[in-house]
Amino acid sequence: GAGVSQTPSNKVTEKGKYVELRCDPISGHTALYWYRQSLGQGPEFLIYFQGTGAADDSGLPNDRFFAVRPEGSVSTLKIQRTERGDSAVYLCASSLAGPSSPLHFGNGTRLTVT
Amino acid sequence: AQSVAQPEDQVNVAEGNPLTVKCTYSVSGNPYLFWYVQYPNRGLQFLLKYITGDNLVKGSYGFEAEFNKSQTSFHLKKPSALVSDSALYFCAVRGANAGNNRKLIWGLGTSLAVNP
Numbered sequence: 225g226a227g228v229s230q231t232p233s234n235k236v237t238e239k240g241k242y243v244e245l246r247c248d249p250i251s252g253h254t255a256l257y258w259y260r261q262s263l264g265q266g267p268e269f270l271i272y273f274q275g276t277g278a279a280d281d282s283g284l285p286n287d288r289f290f291a292v293r294p295e296g297s298v299s300t301l302k303i304q305r306t307e308r309g310d311s312a313v314y315l316c317a318s319s320l321a322g323p324s325s326p327l328h329f330g331n332g333t334r335l336t337v338t
Numbered sequence: 339a340q341s342v343a344q345p346e347d348q349v350n351v352a353e354g355n356p357l358t359v360k361c362t363y364s365v366s367g368n369p370y371l372f373w374y375v376q377y378p379n380r381g382l383q384f385l386l387k388y389i390t391g392d393n394l395v396k397g398s399y400g401f402e403a404e405f406n407k408s409q410t411s412f413h414l415k416k417p418s419a420l421v422s423d424s425a426l427y428f429c430a431v432r433g434a435n436a437g438n439n440r441k442l443i444w445g446l447g448t449s450l451a452v453n454p
Contacts, residue, residue, distance in 0.1 A: 228381075266428055266444040267382065280441060315381055323432050324370050324389045327442065329381035 226250065228330035230316050236336045237306055245301040245333045249318030256299050257327060258291055259315040267315060273299060274321070306337045340365045342431050344445035351419045352453050359414040359448045361429030369431050371412040372442070373403055376426040385427075388412060399423070419452045426450075 229248040237243050249256050255274055259267035269283040273293045284290070288306075293299040303310055313334050317327035341364045351357045363369055370389055374382040386397025393405045403414045414427060429445040 230381075264447075266446050269441055272441065283441075317382075324387070326372055326384040326387055327374075327382075328384060329374075331379075331381045 228316055228318055228328055230314075230330035230333050232333060233331065234334045234336075236338060239306060239308060239337055241306050243303050243306055243335065245303075245314050245316075245335070247299045247301070247316030247318075247330060249297065249299070249316070250328055251297075252320070253318035253328070254296070254321050255319045255325070256293060257317045257319075258299070258301050259317065261313045261315055261332070270301070270314075303335075306335075308337045311335055311337045340431065340433060340443045342429050342443050342445040344427075344429055344448045346448050347446075348449045348451065350451045350453065353421050354418050357416050357419040357423070357450065357452070359427050359429075359450060361412045361414065361445060363410055363412065363429070363431040363443075365431050365433045365443070367433050369412075369433060371403075371405060372430045372432075373397065373401070373412075373414050374428045374430065376428065376447075378425075382428060385414070419450075421452050421454050424450055424452045 231246045257272050258270040261267050271291050272280040276296045288304045291301045313332040315332045317329045319325040319327045343362045372387045373385040375385050376382045385401050386395050388395050388405045396402045401416050405412050426447050426449050428447045430442040432442050
């Protein structure tokens, strides 16, 4: 079946611009996560949705970052006034409910802020 | 505090030899343990998990991992390494009593290089 889909795969933007990154999870997965990963590093947690609501947004670095999941399926990560330090690969993952369920990741969106 | 340690930044093995990638953890209560692999320019891919029961769990691509409660370890193993196994490997843990806290705790990753 289809896996987690993230678009675009690459995004280059100028400092100060606004970007949106999209994640289409596996059908039926109620949990959705956003992570950020820098080269050679592990995933850095940003936000977790259970259904439509953000159950844990403690990883969002500041108020320039915001994410929505209005219908409990597709999610959009929004970054305002981008900074060069925002450059990273943004990973989305989805899973079934329950703490024993593994996460299934998309291939990520590589964001480069120039 | 919950934590995961992968003590080796890099592991080098010859093709055909057994490989081990180490992981130790600290978590309140019983752990749910996971291994993920990341190939270059790709997202993380689930390999295997330990939930309960048999301490030896088998996963994708011939990998297995052994849960050791007394040593709080969950080392990843494969009897015979392939060059195509070269990738970045991540261990992750979540407490079984996490309740609404679904956040996985991740290790920093181990780069595995299998030499032909």
